[in-house]
Amino acid sequence: MVKTVRRFRFIELELLILAALLIVAGFLLITLVSRGEAYWTLSDLSTALAFVGALFVVHLYFTVTRFAGDQVILPTVAILTAVGLVVIRRLELIMSGGDNPLGGIAIRQSLWVLLGIIAMMVVAAKVDLVYRLRRYKYSIAVLGLLLMAALLIPYVGVEINGAKLWYRLGPILFQPSEIVKVLLVIFLASYLDERRELLTSFYRVGPLKLPPLPYLAPMVTMWGLSMLVIVLLKDLGTALLFFAIFLALLYVVTGRGLYIWVLGGMFVAGSYVAYQLFAHVQVRVLAWLNPAFDPYDSSFQIIQSLFALSTGGVFGTGIGYDAPQNMPYVHTDMIFSAIGEELGLIGTIAILALYIVLIYRGFMISMAARHGFYQLLGIGxxxxxxxxxxxxxAGDIKLIPLTGVTLPFIAYGGSSTLTNFIMAGLLLGISGARGRDAN
Structure with missing residues (x-):
């Protein structure tokens, strides 16, 4: 009887019902507010219902296959995605007139989300294939470098806002750095797991105590080349993300604070050089330090973000009752500020709490993994x-300068949405590979 009960993922099911109610209620509310009357049709909820259907298909698949993975990751991702779809639909309704580029973004985002859900389910079920890829770590690293380096080729990479970050595939813009960050984690997890004991040892040269430089060299070289390409592409947001991945995994394996200080100093020095070399970096830093220096152009975005957050106050203005369209790139860079404007401090704290749950579960899954590669992969x-x-x-609230990364699962973006679901699938797969339920 106990075994029969354990087949069912009750915690996951209960939390998915909450996500389903959230997106259906959200779509219904913004439809009624936008029309100004108590009238709606089933087609108004088609995107929400398709999303709910996809979630329960994944849940049913996990139940039927007796998947033993974590039961909180999927609902947490689902709630974050539901919030994103509601906000993007809201933005589309108020900003899709005429030739506005936001026309149709809700349906495009929903298609990426559905594709991402399928990818997540496949990756979670076949995570052992990723385990086998660790044998080809150098090939994976070279593939990642080539994907980034190809952006430097004329007419291949597309430059937007001073950074060349996208491939154009017909009407679709694809950002290779999204998938490259996963490749980087796989490479680092494979390399560090194989050389874990060697990297924790030191050797002496006279009075000096030096780290095992010969074993660090291949990893540092691959990471350094990737950072060089990113700097050439003027994508410092991704450079910061890649640096954090590298530093976190290296520290987890070695436990040496020396690496943090040395590499941290190198990153600060590199950031200063980038500030001196690239005009668009200088503009972003100046807008961060003193938004009043150019309030109608380069500082306009951060000023509108701060105004939106202050307008929202504690409880928000209510969904559909304010003007988030005043913020440039509100559906990507500024979507957190749009949430703060309409849902207030309470809404933003709820979003932060969901991310804390996701991060907490991710680290718990990683620590419980039986294989070192899975541990490092999950941590990465x-x-x-x-x-x-x-x-x-932090960029939206003026804690650091704005960068070009997206808010996971919430912000609009095809390649980022797909990659986020793939990473969620990896966490689910790692938890399932432990051979026991996480709960």
Whole structure:
């Protein structure tokens, strides 16, 4: 009888019902507010219902296959995604007139989300294939470098806002750094796991106590080349993210604070050089330090973000009752500020709490993993979620300069949405590979 009960994922099911109610109520509310009357049709909820259906298909698949993975990751991701779809639908309704580029973003985002859910389910079920990829770590690293370096080729990479970060595939813009960050984690997890004991040893040269430089060299070289390419592409947000991944995994394996100080100093020095070399970096730093210096152009975005957050106050203006469209790139860079404007401090704290749950579960899954590669892979993925969330939210509230990363699962973006679901699938797969339920 106990075994029969354990087949069912009751915690996951209960939390998914909450996500389903959230997105259906959200779509219904913004429809009624936008029309100004108590009238709606089933087609108004089609995106929400498709999302709910996809979630319960994944849940049913996990139940039928007796998947023993974590029961909190999927609902947490689902709630964050539901919030994102509601906000993006709200923005589309108020900003899709005429030739506005936001017309149709809700349906495009929903298609990426559905594709991401499928990818998450497949990755979670077949995580052992990723385990086998550790044998080809150098090939993976070279593939990642080539994907980034190809952006430097004329007519291949597309430059937007001073950074060349995208491939154009017909009407679709694809950002290779999204998938490269996963490749980087796989490479680092494979390399560090194989050389864990060697990297924790030191040797003496006279009075000096030196780290095992020959074993650090291949990893540092691959990381350094990736950072060089990113700097050439003027994508310092991704550079910061890659640096955090590298530093986190290296510290977890070695436990040496020396690496943090040395590499941290190198990153600060590199950031200063980038500030001196690139005009758009100088503009962002100046807008951060003194938004009043150019309030109608380069500082306009951060000023509008701060105004939006202050307008929202504690309880928010209510969904559909304010003007988030005043913020440039509100559906990508500024979506957290849009949430703060309409849902207030309470809404933003709820979002932060969800990310804390996701990060906490990610680290718990990593620590409980039986294989060192899975441990490091899980820590790397969780670091991505945590650092990326910090970078974009800190930029929106003027804690650090704005960068070009996206808020995981909430912000609009095809390649970022797909990659986030793949990473969630990896965490689910790692938890399932332990051979027992996380709960």
């Amino acid at each position: 993925i969780t670091t991505i979620f945590g650092v990326q969330t910090f970078i974009i939210i």
